[in-house]
Amino acid sequence: MIQYLASIATQGCIFSIVALGLNVIWGWAGDLDLAFYGYLATGVYMAMVTSIGRLPPPTEYILGWHLPFPAAALIAIGSVILLASCVGAVALRRLRAVYFAITTLSAVLMLQTFVSDYTPLFNGYNGLYGMPQPFNDTLRLSPEVYPFFFLAFCAGILGGVFVVLERLSASPFGRALRAVREDEQAAAAFGRNVYGLKFTAYALGAALAGLGGALLAASQGAFNPAGWPPDETLDLYVAIFVGGMGNPRGVILGVFLVIVLLQEAVRFLPIVTANPSFPAATGEILIGLMVLVVIRYRINGLLPDLHSTDTVPPRRGAGLRVERGEAVG
Amino acid sequence: MAERARVLLEVRGLSKSFGGAQVVRDCTFDVAEGEVVGLIGPNGAGKSTIVDLLTGFARPDAGVVRFAGGEIQGWPPHRISRRGLVRTFQLPKEWPDLTVMENMLIAAPDEGRETLWRPFVAARQLRRAEDADRERARAILEEFDLLTARNARAGALSGGQKRLLEFARIAMARPRMMVLDEPTGGVNPILGDRIGDAIVGVAAGGGTVMIVEHDLAFIERVCHSVIVMASGTVIATGPFSALRSHRAVLDAYIGGAAASA
Numbered sequence: 001m002i003q004y005l006a007s008i009a010t011q012g013c014i015f016s017i018v019a020l021g022l023n024v025i026w027g028w029a030g031d032l033d034l035a036f037y038g039y040l041a042t043g044v045y046m047a048m049v050t051s052i053g054r055l056p057p058p059t060e061y062i063l064g065w066h067l068p069f070p071a072a073a074l075i076a077i078g079s080v081i082l083l084a085s086c087v088g089a090v091a092l093r094r095l096r097a098v099y100f101a102i103t104t105l106s107a108v109l110m111l112q113t114f115v116s117d118y119t120p121l122f123n124g125y126n127g128l129y130g131m132p133q134p135f136n137d138t139l140r141l142s143p144e145v146y147p148f149f150f151l152a153f154c155a156g157i158l159g160g161v162f163v164v165l166e167r168l169s170a171s172p173f174g175r176a177l178r179a180v181r182e183d184e185q186a187a188a189a190f191g192r193n194v195y196g197l198k199f200t201a202y203a204l205g206a207a208l209a210g211l212g213g214a215l216l217a218a219s220q221g222a223f224n225p226a227g228w229p230p231d232e233t234l235d236l237y238v239a240i241f242v243g244g245m246g247n248p249r250g251v252i253l254g255v256f257l258v259i260v261l262l263q264e265a266v267r268f269l270p271i272v273t274a275n276p277s278f279p280a281a282t283g284e285i286l287i288g289l290m291v292l293v294v295i296r297y298r299i300n301g302l303l304p305d306l307h308s309t310d311t312v313p314p315r316r317g318a319g320l321r322v323e324r325g326e327a328v329g
Numbered sequence: 330m331a332e333r334a335r336v337l338l339e340v341r342g343l344s345k346s347f348g349g350a351q352v353v354r355d356c357t358f359d360v361a362e363g364e365v366v367g368l369i370g371p372n373g374a375g376k377s378t379i380v381d382l383l384t385g386f387a388r389p390d391a392g393v394v395r396f397a398g399g400e401i402q403g404w405p406p407h408r409i410s411r412r413g414l415v416r417t418f419q420l421p422k423e424w425p426d427l428t429v430m431e432n433m434l435i436a437a438p439d440e441g442r443e444t445l446w447r448p449f450v451a452a453r454q455l456r457r458a459e460d461a462d463r464e465r466a467r468a469i470l471e472e473f474d475l476l477t478a479r480n481a482r483a484g485a486l487s488g489g490q491k492r493l494l495e496f497a498r499i500a501m502a503r504p505r506m507m508v509l510d511e512p513t514g515g516v517n518p519i520l521g522d523r524i525g526d527a528i529v530g531v532a533a534g535g536g537t538v539m540i541v542e543h544d545l546a547f548i549e550r551v552c553h554s555v556i557v558m559a560s561g562t563v564i565a566t567g568p569f570s571a572l573r574s575h576r577a578v579l580d581a582y583i584g585g586a587a588a589s590a
Contacts, residue, residue: 164449171448172439172459175427179435182424189384189418190436190502191410192443200445309480310430310463 006147007219012260013154014215016252017161019236019259021208024165026237027246027305028174029201030181032097034233035087035104038111039080039206041228043213045115045122046076048223052130061123069134073214080210081203088202093195108230116225127224134218154215158252161208165248170308177201178246235259238287242294244301253303262286337362337506337537338383338414343392343402345378352378354561356392360506365528365538367548367569370558371581376541377419379558380510383539384416385409397505411438413505417498417512419541421491425484429475429494432483433466434459436498462501469497473523489516496524506537513547525551557581 018040025033053066067075091103116125133146134153141149168174177197179187184194217223235258243254266283294301338360345353353375360366368376381387383394385406394402401409410416424432440458441447447455470476473493478486483494492515499507512528513521521544528538528551542548548555549569557565557572559581565572572578 167448168445172434172442172455173445173447175431175435176439176443178427178431179424182426183422185386185406186418186422186424187435188406189386189410189416189422190498191407191415191439192435193405193407197443204445305426307428307431307480307482309428310467312463312467 003144003147006151008260008264010147010151010154010219012256013151013158014212014219015236015239015259016158016255017154017215018209018212019239019251019255020161020165020248021205021212022233022236023205023240023246023248023251024177024201024208025205027240027251028169028177028181029198030178031092031198031202032101033104033202033205034101034230035084035108035111036205036209036236037228037230037233038108039084039209040213040216041115041223041225042080042083042111043076043210044217044220044223044228045128045213046079046210047072047214047217048128048131049122050075051132051217052128055128055130059123059126059128060120061128062121069132069214069218073211076214076217077207077210080206080213084203084206085199088199088206092198092202105230108233112225112228112230123224125225127222127227129222131217131221131223150219154219157211157215161211162248162252169246169248170306235287238291240301242290242301244303244305246305247301247303250301250303250305254301257302258287258290262290335362336360337364337397338539339393339395340383341393341395343379343382343394344390345382345387346390352561353382353389356558356561356563358556358563358566360537360539362537363532363535364554365532365540365552367552367555368539368541368558369543369545369548369555370564373560374558374581375561376558377510380416380508380541383409384414384508386416410504414508415499415502415504415506416508417495417510419510419514421488421495423483423486423491423494423498425482427483428480429470429483429486430463430466430479432494432498433470433479433501434462436501437462437466438502466501469500472527473497473520489520492516493520493524496527500527500531504536506539507531508539508541510541512540512542513544521547 022033022036025031025036049061049063050065050067050072051069054064087104087107091100091107095103115122118124122128133150136146139149176187176192180192180194180197188194239254239258240251242258243252244250263283266279266286269279269282272278336359340356340358343353343356344351356379368379370376378387382389385404385408389402392402393400396412396414401412424435442455442458467476467479470479473496475490475493475497478490483491486494492512496509496512499509512524516524525547528540531538540548540552552569554567555569555572556563557578564577564581565575
């Protein structure tokens with residue numbers, strides 16, 4: 001039982017990192033990106049082909065390196081940033097709202113078809129296996145102990161990501177992204193490079209998907225195209241929405257509620273029907289109900305986005321008339 | 330004063346069509362540094378398109394816009410804004426889910442604060458710059474009765490308050506030249522006067538202002554000179570008093586028959 005709890009806590013940490021990445025793109029910059037699961041999958045694949053070495057034929061794939069985990073994770077993140085830059089360069093320039101969503105959905109469907117059918121890339125439909133446990137060739141922990149080490153490792157990385165994003169969220173960068181989300185014409189009128197800001201957010205969000213992908217590769221050991229149906233992205237959106245769009249704390253809460261707690265809890269439902277998809281379907285229904293409840297009673301989520309509050313009393317007599325019309329250019 | 334002062338904005342032969350309709354035709358005018366200029370004309374004269382063309386929100390088909398010595402026609406809006414030519418919008422475009430104070434802080438010139446790594450290097454310096462901006466923002470908000478609302482969502486303000494915030498933001502930006510698209514629409518007369526005073530104050534401090542406005546009494550009170558447009562082209566320029574008896578202006582405003590009667 002405790003092993004099981006460690007494993008779902010690990011999943012929670014990994015998906016929190018991934019959802020925090022999507023939160024940068026959607027929660028801050030306001031872009032409804034449906035390609036996001038593709039970045040997670042790319043991260044998983046790239047971490048695997050740089051870690052697993054050469055598997056026996058007929059398995060075929062690119063690279064086949066045997067790098068230590070940190071190097072593999074960095075390559076995974078770099079590849080994902082590269083891929084997201086290509087998609088973002090096309091989709092973020094002029095397309096907005098539903099047009100952006102359609103374009104990114106096409107991108108992820110193309111990617112999935114390509115990865116599934118072009119075997120020399122990542123072994124097609126059959127996918128890859130044999131991901132080594134990070135650091136365990138030096139640590140040599142027993143199979144009973146290792147999951148706890150890996151959980152601590154993932155939790156540590158989540159903690160680091162969280163601290164960085166909390167800082168960014170309250171920074172002028174986070175504020176500018178939200179301004180672009182709220183009204184990009186006004187943001188441009190006040191000198192903000194809308195495309196540049198959106199692109200930076202997109203690359204940052206995708207990088208976190210790549211990092212989460214590398215960790216997911218290590219936690220699962222094997223991966224294939226059936227493991228990343230693009231509609232899984234919607235669960236991430238639900239987690240962010242329920243937890244609190246924009247607020248990193250809310251996002252983590254949302255992931256543990258929606259993706260971990262709900263989906264694991266339904267496994268323990270009494271069997272009322274022989275249909276094997278009953279628990280999963282119940283989970284989806286509960287997620288839907290949760291969204292409705294949040295829309296009705298807490299539209300900004302359980303932990304709404306934080307706004308800086310200005311409490312300093314103003315100094316009198318510093319009115320506008322003393323303002324100087326200085327040049328900014 | 331306009332004759333002697335340095336020309337800040339120079340517009341030559343500016344034209345723009347949307348589909349088959351030529352909305353702006355061969356417009357030419359100058360705005361001098363430190364001047365307050367009104368841009369007036371009947372509905373559909375092309376005033377708002379001029380504002381869009383000057384600030385990069387529309388690309389001119391032909392013509393030259395020279396600002397502070399360089400040609401800026403066809404530049405994207407953010408580059409023009411960073412060069413010091415900043416506009417407001419006819420319908421206020423606040424960032425609704427951000428607080429009034431956050432709206433003000435974003436309006437301040439960014440000065441490299443918005444890079445990814447900035448909160449992690451020299452964080453104290455960043456905080457000091459932000460505090461200075463907040464102090465300035467409070468003073469401006471107080472001027473327009475928005476100080477008590479500074480922590481409210483901008484989207485929750487009334488229509489008139491949003492208009493005031495629109496002006497407060499551009500005052501916060503301290504641009505070299507501000508282009509105001511109907512700054513007093515929907516604002517009560519007292520606060521409208523306060524906006525007028527603030528515009529005069531901006532000019533006294535060396536700033537340059539262009540105002541698109543239908544309230545001619547406001548234009549007369551605040552502006553040094555006026556540009557009159559009708560059906561896409563400039564029909565007259567000069568001080569307001571000289572235009573009262575200008576034939577083409579009367580024709581444009583009242584209609585040919587009424588003016589000749």
